[in-house]
Amino acid sequence: MSEFAKPTLDDVARAAGVSTATVSRCLNAPDLVITATRERVMQAVETLGYTPDFGGRALASRRTNTVGAIIPTMDNAIFARGLQSFQQALSRFGKTLLVASSGYSPAREREQIEVMASRGVDGMLLIGSARPEASVEFLRRRGIPFLGAWNLGGEDGYFVGFDNRAAAAGLTEAVLALGHRRLAMIAGITYMNDRAADRMEGVRMAAEQAGIGADQLPVIEAAYTFEDGARAFGELMALSPRPTAVLCGNDVLAVGALQKARELGLRVPEDVSITGFDDIDLAGVVDPKLTTVRVPHNRMGEAAAEMLIRLISKQPVERRIEIPTEIIERGTLGPPPADPAV
Amino acid sequence: MSEFAKPTLDDVARAAGVSTATVSRCLNAPDLVITATRERVMQAVETLGYTPDFGGRALASRRTNTVGAIIPTMDNAIFARGLQSFQQALSRFGKTLLVASSGYSPAREREQIEVMASRGVDGMLLIGSARPEASVEFLRRRGIPFLGAWNLGGEDGYFVGFDNRAAAAGLTEAVLALGHRRLAMIAGITYMNDRAADRMEGVRMAAEQAGIGADQLPVIEAAYTFEDGARAFGELMALSPRPTAVLCGNDVLAVGALQKARELGLRVPEDVSITGFDDIDLAGVVDPKLTTVRVPHNRMGEAAAEMLIRLISKQPVERRIEIPTEIIERGTLGPPPADPAV
DNA sequence: CAATCCAATGTAAGCGCTTACACTGGTTTT
DNA sequence: AAAACCAGTGTAAGCGCTTACATTGGATTG
Numbered sequence: 138m139s140e141f142a143k144p145t146l147d148d149v150a151r152a153a154g155v156s157t158a159t160v161s162r163c164l165n166a167p168d169l170v171i172t173a174t175r176e177r178v179m180q181a182v183e184t185l186g187y188t189p190d191f192g193g194r195a196l197a198s199r200r201t202n203t204v205g206a207i208i209p210t211m212d213n214a215i216f217a218r219g220l221q222s223f224q225q226a227l228s229r230f231g232k233t234l235l236v237a238s239s240g241y242s243p244a245r246e247r248e249q250i251e252v253m254a255s256r257g258v259d260g261m262l263l264i265g266s267a268r269p270e271a272s273v274e275f276l277r278r279r280g281i282p283f284l285g286a287w288n289l290g291g292e293d294g295y296f297v298g299f300d301n302r303a304a305a306a307g308l309t310e311a312v313l314a315l316g317h318r319r320l321a322m323i324a325g326i327t328y329m330n331d332r333a334a335d336r337m338e339g340v341r342m343a344a345e346q347a348g349i350g351a352d353q354l355p356v357i358e359a360a361y362t363f364e365d366g367a368r369a370f371g372e373l374m375a376l377s378p379r380p381t382a383v384l385c386g387n388d389v390l391a392v393g394a395l396q397k398a399r400e401l402g403l404r405v406p407e408d409v410s411i412t413g414f415d416d417i418d419l420a421g422v423v424d425p426k427l428t429t430v431r432v433p434h435n436r437m438g439e440a441a442a443e444m445l446i447r448l449i450s451k452q453p454v455e456r457r458i459e460i461p462t463e464i465i466e467r468g469t470l471g472p473p474p475a476d477p478a479v
Numbered sequence: 480m481s482e483f484a485k486p487t488l489d490d491v492a493r494a495a496g497v498s499t500a501t502v503s504r505c506l507n508a509p510d511l512v513i514t515a516t517r518e519r520v521m522q523a524v525e526t527l528g529y530t531p532d533f534g535g536r537a538l539a540s541r542r543t544n545t546v547g548a549i550i551p552t553m554d555n556a557i558f559a560r561g562l563q564s565f566q567q568a569l570s571r572f573g574k575t576l577l578v579a580s581s582g583y584s585p586a587r588e589r590e591q592i593e594v595m596a597s598r599g600v601d602g603m604l605l606i607g608s609a610r611p612e613a614s615v616e617f618l619r620r621r622g623i624p625f626l627g628a629w630n631l632g633g634e635d636g637y638f639v640g641f642d643n644r645a646a647a648a649g650l651t652e653a654v655l656a657l658g659h660r661r662l663a664m665i666a667g668i669t670y671m672n673d674r675a676a677d678r679m680e681g682v683r684m685a686a687e688q689a690g691i692g693a694d695q696l697p698v699i700e701a702a703y704t705f706e707d708g709a710r711a712f713g714e715l716m717a718l719s720p721r722p723t724a725v726l727c728g729n730d731v732l733a734v735g736a737l738q739k740a741r742e743l744g745l746r747v748p749e750d751v752s753i754t755g756f757d758d759i760d761l762a763g764v765v766d767p768k769l770t771t772v773r774v775p776h777n778r779m780g781e782a783a784a785e786m787l788i789r790l791i792s793k794q795p796v797e798r799r800i801e802i803p804t805e806i807i808e809r810g811t812l813g814p815p816p817a818d819p820a821v
Numbered sequence: 822c823a824a825t826c827c828a829a830t831g832t833a834a835g836c837g838c839t840t841a842c843a844c845t846g847g848t849t850t851t
Numbered sequence: 852a853a854a855a856c857c858a859g860t861g862t863a864a865g866c867g868c869t870t871a872c873a874t875t876g877g878a879t880t881g
Contacts, residue, residue, distance in 0.1 A: 537868090
């Protein structure tokens, strides 16, 4: 073995004076090997700096102990946090995580699914449930277990997430309870994004329930940036009559709205109320602090890991695990102005 | 092939009536195959839903087209942003990214390095340069090209990053130029973190240069949370004489400090100036907006990808690429109070 | 028209590993 | 004391792929 060659099982076997089978057993089922032998082998492993070749191992054992996760983007605190917990939980089970991002594109997600399948992942974590049937079909054909996270999905499939619709409805009810009647919403882009769509629907449902029809509830969809949130808020404030409460599909939009409100000289919540969704760090930092919905990403990541492991090892699992959300009341929601501006 | 079995090269070959070699060539070097054959093969690939097995491919070709990145944590906007660009650039070269996190622990980083090596990554991206020699030695022995990012490293190795020390010194000079003399610093934890250490040193250097010795420059190290930043700021404000400017090792600490300042009834920057570092989104959202140092993570991610690709394909490369930083003047830095409180 | 060449394809040898099965020799059982 | 057993180890057959080399037959050359 040259200085730069990667040592193989064979090298170790030769160095320890045993067969490759024994070395393999030392690594995978140490109990089968007598202590003296094992120590000799481990010594050889150590001095040679041997690490098993993943490809060879995967090929021979038809297992990879790898699970894949495809998220819309890494550049978003929401997914980052959940994924971090997911990974930690996974590693407790000896699995490693492969992460890829789809950039919110179903086509790119499909590509990544194939990449992961090629790599022989034992299971897969996807976000939400809005995707072409073909992607799902592919996974099923291959017999790769997978689950959706961050929401609760539809008819079939496995899910661990929260009920975005119910949470949004709950928050809306809280707003209504304060006496607001002229609501508006800045929603995230709903195309192929069930979280955003569900939140929008939740707000609409609750409004409807209170006798506020869709025609009286202006909704603007905006991309996930402060600027887009600010712009949408500007448009909403130009409306007449002006809304007294603006429900935002996520905290980033809400913070953008908040900035715009300051720019427009509107006091929050005296002149206009604003709510967010997700309770990212940001929410506690702006002034006033954001009233929002807390989504326990850590718990979700862990629950997802556990569920996927069970799915992979064919243990019985519940079809969906709901993670409860919670309204966090801080400073941006108050009663409507007594004499609302027109 | 049963409904649930993964189709192999052999299945495709049989279906298309060619040899496995031809199928392989269709996938890897299509030019070598005549169009008619290729179309027949591709058709078979399509109908069978074939995706090449990564393990088999890696084993046979001794290439993986995979590069690894080990970052301290995913749950940090700074790394997320750079990594996103890194990945995008990489995928333009047909490489896929494997991400792992070390949780700021050198031991865990070492483990992950071995995992990546096992998986046969063609190259590796690490953060910074502070790590046990053994980790570096391992990589070298294995002949795996790697580079450090986010800083500029030491004597040897490849780096693409910024000069944290110089940037911190530059910002400190700007603070001094406004007339501040009673400086203090809230640094990130410097243990095994050269970025934090360099920033601290930069501040100290510039202060020294202005005749302010280390004994006149209180420094507190704080973990990467708002709370820790706030706590440290509280301690600093209890000092007598009270600092008129607090330089923070990153934006998160600065925002924590800012909150604490408000809590203490101190006006920023009238009573005390605060500066950050990194220019994360947050910096533009707090009130007043943070004066900080912008670090172009996108450019860095791309430059890192390019450099690593060159390293892998043994093309000539520069040993270090410096990404310039920029001071972003916003609202938290002003002249010291005329009659500073004691 | 034989010799040569070359493009298109096939043949088959591994890549590094796991694991079913075979073997060995001591211990227990009958 | 022979039979049965078993713990510890070895032998060797692939896993799915790539690729050096061999083969084929039509086009080009002298």
